[in-house]
Amino acid sequence: MTMLDVRAVSHRYGQKQVLDGVTFSVEKGELFGILGPNGSGKTTLLKLISKELPLASGEIAISGRPLSELSAKQWARLAAVLPQTAETAHGYMVRETVALGRYAHQHGLFPTWTAEDETAVQEALAAVGLAGKIDVPLERLSGGERQRAYLARALAQEPQLLLLDEPTNHMDISGQVRLLDQLAQAARARGLTVVAVFHDMSVASLYCDRVLVLKEGKTAALGAPADVMTPELLNDVFAAPVVRQAHPAAAKPMFSFVPQHQREKAPSIGGMRPSFLDDAVVLAARTPLRVLSSALVGGGFQWATHFVNRHVGLDYDCRDAEGDMRRYLEQHGFPVARTIGMMTAVDVRDAVWRQKDGEAFSVAVMVTAGVGNAVDAARAWQHQPIVAKPGTINMVVVIDGTLTEAAFVQAVMTATEAKTKALADRSVYDPETGTAATGTSTDSLAVAATQTGRTFAYAGTATELGRALGRLVYEATAEALDRYEWRRGKR
Numbered sequence: 001m002t003m004l005d006v007r008a009v010s011h012r013y014g015q016k017q018v019l020d021g022v023t024f025s026v027e028k029g030e031l032f033g034i035l036g037p038n039g040s041g042k043t044t045l046l047k048l049i050s051k052e053l054p055l056a057s058g059e060i061a062i063s064g065r066p067l068s069e070l071s072a073k074q075w076a077r078l079a080a081v082l083p084q085t086a087e088t089a090h091g092y093m094v095r096e097t098v099a100l101g102r103y104a105h106q107h108g109l110f111p112t113w114t115a116e117d118e119t120a121v122q123e124a125l126a127a128v129g130l131a132g133k134i135d136v137p138l139e140r141l142s143g144g145e146r147q148r149a150y151l152a153r154a155l156a157q158e159p160q161l162l163l164l165d166e167p168t169n170h171m172d173i174s175g176q177v178r179l180l181d182q183l184a185q186a187a188r189a190r191g192l193t194v195v196a197v198f199h200d201m202s203v204a205s206l207y208c209d210r211v212l213v214l215k216e217g218k219t220a221a222l223g224a225p226a227d228v229m230t231p232e233l234l235n236d237v238f239a240a241p242v243v244r245q246a247h248p249a250a251a252k253p254m255f256s257f258v259p260q261h262q263r264e265k266a267p268s269i270g271g272m273r274p275s276f277l278d279d280a281v282v283l284a285a286r287t288p289l290r291v292l293s294s295a296l297v298g299g300g301f302q303w304a305t306h307f308v309n310r311h312v313g314l315d316y317d318c319r320d321a322e323g324d325m326r327r328y329l330e331q332h333g334f335p336v337a338r339t340i341g342m343m344t345a346v347d348v349r350d351a352v353w354r355q356k357d358g359e360a361f362s363v364a365v366m367v368t369a370g371v372g373n374a375v376d377a378a379r380a381w382q383h384q385p386i387v388a389k390p391g392t393i394n395m396v397v398v399i400d401g402t403l404t405e406a407a408f409v410q411a412v413m414t415a416t417e418a419k420t421k422a423l424a425d426r427s428v429y430d431p432e433t434g435t436a437a438t439g440t441s442t443d444s445l446a447v448a449a450t451q452t453g454r455t456f457a458y459a460g461t462a463t464e465l466g467r468a469l470g471r472l473v474y475e476a477t478a479e480a481l482d483r484y485e486w487r488r489g490k491r
């Protein structure tokens with residue numbers, strides 16, 4: 001069922017055209033977002049829907065009824081509005097402010113306050129978390145609390161359609177999450193239709209079923225956030241470099257901007273060299289690198305300045321390896337939130353560092369190789385349940401360049417394939433199956449990029465970067481295996 005229908009709506013302030021032929025409809029129970037830069041006409045559109053401005057061109061209907069047919073009171077029984085800046089009426093308590101929301105439901109010359117009115121007010125106050133402040137004068141509330149009080153007034157109206165202009169403007173993060181979760185819940189449970197102006201693109205993407213993107217009063221896009229909120233569209237509409245990424249937990253895109261200084265950052269791989277502690281080999285970068293890793297500490301995508309490959313004995317108790325590694329990093333003064341931490345049983349003095357400086361890019365690799373846990377991945381299922389033991393190939397790949405997420409994944413593939421080839425050429429076998437080993441059961445890999453300079457969309461072996469990377473990883477791994485064998489021979 002269509003709750004709001006907007007057809008070919010245009011608006012002028014004097015000579016200035018601020019809305020131009022905007023058409024969309026919103027279904028009952030939808031959470032609908034309106035996005036656009038300052039001055040693109042969002043507030044004007046809400047004011048036309050809420051009858052605050054007269055409609056001169058086009059048609060608007062709420063629940064099938066044209067606006068022109070609805071009296072102010074009839075409108076208020078269908079819809080409620082939370083404006084961008086609500087007026088602060090002095091002398092009103094929170095309770096009285098919220099009670100005003102019941103006006104549209106009261107009848108006769110001397111309306112009485114019913115149990116229904118009271119319940120609606122109490123529920124609205126509870127929904128915005130102001131139940132404890134009902135007897136506080138409005139002017140003594142903080143900006144965010146006052147906004148919640150006005151929202152409670154709109155909710156007490158028990159509308160079918162709720163219009164909100166930047167509803168989370170003054171709210172802290174917990175207030176934002178609570179409010180938006182409640183709106184989403186009311187939309188699902190009660191079929192409340194919400195039309196809201198948002199400035200935060202990620203918030204709009206996370207909560208809205210569909211969005212309307214306005215540019216200079218015209219529709220630039222209309223549809224589900226994942227479909228229409230492309231970086232190209234947002235770059236164009238907002239004239240700013242927008243980056244789109246997947247949310248880690250929800251199947252929704254998130255958006256961020258790239259600040260100017262970040263775009264102009266100088267490459268930082270030059271001069272990077274491993275340094276040695278008694279029991280660790282460390283790589284430190286001057287500026288944070290974007291990293292995709294499988295490491296014990298700092299797994300997944302991170303920004304990191306330090307890579308610590310720590311030696312532990314063969315008898316190391318692995319049960320709380322991550323916690324132990326974090327404590328180790330803290331005790332040694334590493335910035336834990338910006339450190340990639342790995343463990344190995346091999347002697348870290350045998351770490352191999354290889355660097356290739358090309359004209360277009362530089363790549364460097366650090367490898368420590370131990371094969372006490374060598375495994376053939378294709379036959380690992382034949383093993384007894386594997387208990388992680390420290391006997392491992394750890395690798396850090398550093399690339400001077402900007403990698404897309406696809407390029408990060410391909411760099412991981414290229415590095416893994418090159419490592420496996422080195423194991424084959426050094427005749428490393430899985431001791432349980434007697435077949436060629438593809439790695440060890442606890443290998444770690446970190447691919448790090450400066451995210452400056454040239455952009456690499458791919459890093460597979462068909463690319464210049466992939467070829468350089470494959471060769472470097474192969475050579476470094478083969479040499480690290482030779483050093484490991486040499487030291488074992490010495491024992």
Ligand SMILES: Nc1ncnc2c1ncn2[C@@H]1O[C@H](COP(=O)(O)OP(=O)(O)OP(=O)(O)O)[C@@H](O)[C@H]1O
Pocket residue numbers: 013016018036037038039040041042043044045
């Ligand atoms: N009462 C008015 N008289 C004249 N021009 C106005 C009036 N109200 C708004 N405008 C102009 O109309 C354009 C659209 O304004 P509107 O408030 O709808 O934009 P918006 O998209 O909501 O912007 P913001 O993101 O800044 O809130 C702006 O250029 C604004 O200056």
